[in-house]
Amino acid sequence: MEYLGQASRPFTSDDITANHFRIVIRDLTLEDMEKAITALQEVGQFGLPNYFDKQRFGSVGWSGDFVARAWCLGDYERALWLALADPHDSDRSSDKKEKAYLREHWGDWLACKQVVRNRFRRAVVAQLADQPGEYRRAMAALRRDQRGLYLAALQSYLWNVMASQWIVRHVPPENRFDVQIGRWAFAFFRRLSDPVLEQFRTTHLPLPSARCPVKTGPIRELMEQAAAEVGLQVRQLRIKYPRDSFFSKGDRPLLVFPERLVSHTERDELNAGRQKLTLEFDLPRGSYATILVKRITEDHGETDLL
16 A cells, blocks of 8 residues: 555545455456457447446345345235345355254244344344334334345336346347346346437436435336336335435436456466456446446347357
8 A cells, every 4th residue: 555645534435436446357268359359349439337346235135126126015924034034145254054943943032032142143142032023112222224225126127127228228139149247147248339328428317215316217117117016106205214224316327438447368377268458448437347247248249148
């Protein structure tokens, strides 16, 4: 790290103007490399969708359900079950055992209290052991920052759905392909016509919530359709309890253009007979470098679809 100086006030994430990345992609065939270089040229000219990547959806377990969906519906027991007991691919052995015990003994909170040791889950279990059935009140026992992640996961998914549908509506099928992000596939594009590019450059889609000021028009229709996919209406995207939790307000650019994008190709010294691609670029705060990697490596074209 390099010492740069001091500030007269606390330094926060709001002060970040961009993030710099250096990424090495290995084990590429010559054909893979050619496709990646072509894709990079397209990204430089047309940008790429500003999707939230799968890191944003780490709280979604095997059920595929969102904690915040049940929370918005006032189904606090379901929300807590998803938060505490839903299995997840990243669970460690201790987490797997505790979650399995919770699923098998759900409702027997005194017994669960004797077994659960994880501090995050134990706070909720202890609350329910003292006040069985008070699931609504037990929501407040979840850490506030963790509750925020649940809301962000649902809101980000809905934004991705809106952006994907916007692309599908404006880009012909021959210039589109789908990429898997977490459990879901979203539309990407290769090239854009001049009018569509001009429109996309200025398009901002709101973060869906009941507080969103967009009440009519095609964007509102997209928002309602996205919410309907998870059994909600936009007016239901709000939290009644605890009152310290709420969905973010604002919007997000549809496109992102990497700045200072440079690439370098050479032989992959770790994989015989293969190539490696080194990328360096800047992205605005809140955009995902992994989306760029997906864009240039996961467009398999028509040959893989036949």
